[in-house]
Amino acid sequence: MTTTGDDRTTAMTGPWWWERWRGAALDAGLAALSAAECGAEGVAFARDAGLPVPVGVGFGVLAGAALLIRRRWPIAVVLISIAITPAQMGVLLTVVGLYTLAASELPRRIIGALAGMSMAGTLIVALVRANQDMAEGSPSIGSEFIPFFAVTAAIGVTAPPVLLGLYVGARRRLVEGMRERADSLERELQLLAERAEERAEWARNEERTRIAREMHDVVAHRVSLMVVHAAALQAVARKDPEKAVKNAALVGDMGRQALTELREMLGVLRTGDGTKAKAERPAEPPLAAVAFAAAAAASRAVDEDGPCLAELEELVGQSRATGMAVDLSVEGEARDCSAEVEQTAYRVVQEALTNVHKHAAGAKTHVRLAYRSAEIAMQVENEPPPEADASSDARLPSGGNGLVGMRERVMGLGGVFVSGPTDGGGFRVSAVLPAAA
Structure with a gap:
C-alpha cells in the first residue's frame, strides 16, 4: 500500500516540518558542516572588515546554520547564501540551498x-578576488584568463546543484504521480468490485424473481384446474359416473402436465453439461461472472423451452374442459415474435384465466389477442360469476402475487399493463407488448 495526499500527512513521524527523523538528522548534519565552514571563513572576513574575530565567527555560524530550515523555507536559505557571497563564505550553503530550491x-x-x-554574485566575487590577488602580486593566472576563471567558478558552483535539483524534483513528481495513479486505480478497482458484487446480487435477485414467477404460473394454473376438476368430480361422482371418470382422467392429465413443466423449470437451474464442466473446469471465474452466466443461461433456457402463442388455443381448451365458457378471438395476421414476448403474452392469459377460476368460477370469459404493426395486445375479461353452487365452489387459495407477477413481466419488456373491475361487475386484464423485446 502506498501513502499519498492526506495519507502521507498522517504518515509523517518526524519533528516539526520533517516527514521522518532521518530527514531531520540529515539537515542537522548539513547545518553543522555549513556552520563550521562559515565560522572558519568568518575569521578572514572579520580581519578584512576590521571586526572582532568572535563577531565574524558568530556571523558565519548563524549564516551556515540556515541549512536547518532548507526544506521549509528554501528561498530564505538561497537569499542568505547570496547575501554572504561578498564575504567569501558559504559554498556548502550555496550548493545545498540551490539544490533544495530547484527540487x-x-x-x-x-x-x-x-x-x-546566485551565479551573478559568485561571478562578481570571483572577479574581485582574482583582481585582488593579482594586485597583491600573488602568483596566479594571467589577466586575460580572469574572466574565464570567474565564469567557470560561477557556473561550477551554481549549475550542477540546480540541474541535479531539477532532475530530482522531476523524478519525485513522477514517482508521486505514479503512486497517486496506482492508488486511484486501486480505488477504482475496489469500486468496480463492489459494483460487480451489487450487480451480481441484483442478477441473483432478478433470476429468483423470474423463476418464482414461472413456477407460480405453472403450478397455480395446473393445480387450479386440478382443483376445479376435483370439485366437479366430487359433485357428479354419484349422479353421473361416466362424467366422473372423465373428470378423473382430466385431473390425472393436469397433474402429469404440471409435473412435466415443473421438471422443465427445475432443469433450467442445472447445467446441461455438468459432467463435462467438472472434468474440464478451469480456474474459478469471479462471482459476478458466475451470477451473470447463470442468469443468462436460465433466461435463454426459459425463453427457448417456454410456451408460445401457438399453444393459446390449447390453453383455452383446458379451461373449457372444466366447464368454463371461454371465447377466443384473434385479430390481425398471426406472426412469429420473439420467444420472450410470446412467452410473456401466454403467461398473462394463463394467469388471467387462473384468476377467473379462483375468484369467478363459472363466469363467462372473453380472451382477445390482437396482432398490430409493432405490438401485440391481449385482453382477458370475465363477466360477473353466477351464483355459487357445489360444482363451482372449489375453495381455491390465492397468494396475491398473480397480478404483481403479470405486471412485472409486462413492464420488464417495456409494455403496458392495466387491470381492474369492469362496470358490469366483472374483471378485466389488459396488456400491450412490443413485438420485438
Missing part, C-alpha cells in the same frame, strides 16, 4: 531568478 515545487521563474542572482 522544490516552486515555480520555475522563481528558481531561475534566484539561481541567476
